[in-house]
Amino acid sequence: MRKAVIFIMLVLSVFAVDGTVFAADKDIKIGVVYYKFDDVYITSVRMAFERLVAGYDNVEALTFNSQNDQALQFEQIDQLIAADVDVLLVNIVDTQCAHIAVGKAEAAGLPIILFNRESELASYSDYEGARYVGSMALEAGIIQGEMIADLWLSDPAYDRNGNGVLDYVMLSGDENNLEATLRTIHSVKTVEEAGIEVAELGSVIASWDADKAYDAMKGWLATDIDNIDVVFANNDSMAAGAIVALQEEGFNLGQDGGSADGGSADGGSADGGSADGDGAGGFIPVFGVDGTEEALDLVSRGIMSGSVTQDQQAMGEAMFKLAYNAGQGREFLDGTDYSYDESGLAVRIPYQAFVVE
Template sequence: MKQLNRWIAMGLLMLGVVFVVWGCAPYQKEEESPRTQAFESGEAEGAGKKGPKIGVSIYRYDDEFMRLYRLELKQYLEETYQAEVVMRNAGGDQEEQNRQMEQFIAEGCDGIIINPVEVQAAGRLADSASQAGIPLVFINREPGEEEQSRWKERKMAVSSVGTDSRQAGTYQGELLLEAPKKGDLNEDGTVSYAMLMGEEGNEDSRYRTEYSIKALEAGGMETEELFSGSGQWDQEKGEKLAKTALDTYGSRLEVIISNNDAMANGALKAAEEAGRIPGKDILLVGIDGLRDTVEYIKEGKMTGTVLNDHEGQARTASDILIKMLGGEEVDTAYLVDYIKITGISTFQNLEGEE
């Protein structure tokens, strides 16, 4: 009997231990995600909120303008929407960007932002995102109107944020019209220029080239193209093209118009090495508003540039994507205005707005 009582006591003791251990264990819902836990715990309402996972693919990291753009994009998404940003470099390879799109989908990204390597690939990229039910925003390189119409007709959660390159080109022409002698430095009645273009076949390059000259001619100036070439948006290539133009045409060359600031900075170096005095016996204009270029404007070496507002574009793209994630309808395209920068006072005004 004593032995039986001893076994009963031991059994009760063990049962008590089990209840104590079970009672101290944390309760977990088996199918609850970390994000759901964050919302239920109230973290989603505060600084610790975990926002959406956003995949971003940039056509090339070595493009200075896109470097500024992607840094602003990442910072704004993280600080404003507590997003987890997955940033990828396509390295100028469309096939690589296609793979990155598939990776974003496989990794469960909530939204995607693409700076396309080739605008012609926009349709395929849009279809991939749409089939996966993931909102997509194209940036910097805007797909054509036909493609945008397709998004609208099929009610696809796809949009684009960019600029009107015709406006940028027009502003370049106006910068020259505001310059000494309206660019006709030798006063022979004609503005003789070299044109440093971006990528061949690129819409931005085509419009910036075309409308800069249209603006000059609309302002009453005769124009003469002495030289043109594609510098692929690259500073070193722009410098080589400018050197060729300077060596070939010498003092006849009055103006170098570049489709972007990187090439304009290269042209400045070539002009100085050729013994020219930029800002006095040759005028240079660019587009983007890069910091180095603005410094050259302050020094009087560069006539002007047109600010390609990376900050405004990055924030607009982020806001549009978040709206789509919330189920809101958005337009298929949004445009952010360029801003002319012609001197120190203009730049100081810009700084004051930041």
């Protein structure tokens, strides 16, 4: 009987919920800093993470909005360390400064998980208490490039000026941001590898921001309205901003005449937009990255041509599970189904193409 009781106690002290939570675990505090709250994708990730936190009585999350200010974020990290958190989750503002955040965690003896905004491996590989959770940035560029190449080759009418060249404009994220750089390089490179000649008509660092993308698109339409074949955007917010500008010129209205800020999902074109025009100005394909709710709606309605989806729920769940384990003093992946990539330090959330055939 005594052995049976001991066995039951051992079982109860191991997996209790979801294969990752231990009934005998201690209370922990997770410190989280997001690069900014008003990023659409980050908002979805934050909500997914907070839903998980709310389900655990032994977890408290201390959360900060860094407002896209790296100096402020470092101050917030210092505050979290002073608040005695058990683990840090950092959505770094400037990816070139990730090593400083890691250094702060190492000096405090805290595990740290960088997430979503990828920095160089060397920025965290020397500290055994550091990990990364995010997608493979170049993969997003490759998938976006494949979607663009497929669309271009499907109908010669996408060559709006008939010059045999895919003339494009590029909306990039932050300057010197590894994610933005890789998405930009590999999207264009993949189109070229499909045997398509390309020419860049314009490129702007729009900082992941819809308003800045809108302004850039308005400028390009003023100078090259008859030559732009495709709009590449490093994220969906910038893609949506570009679409607002296009719609003001009569482009990309969809068969339901819908706008980029919402509307019926049942009246749009089902082929990513007609190559020979869907409104007074016609149609210019726009592609983004993230798979935000807004972007998926625009694609479904034939207003936007495609997005590379990044699973917000999966990102938030991986962040939580790794942080929970680290806060309990266990190996980051203990009791999970995750595995590290070839670096042995990063957990990757796969991308997928979203188009409407």
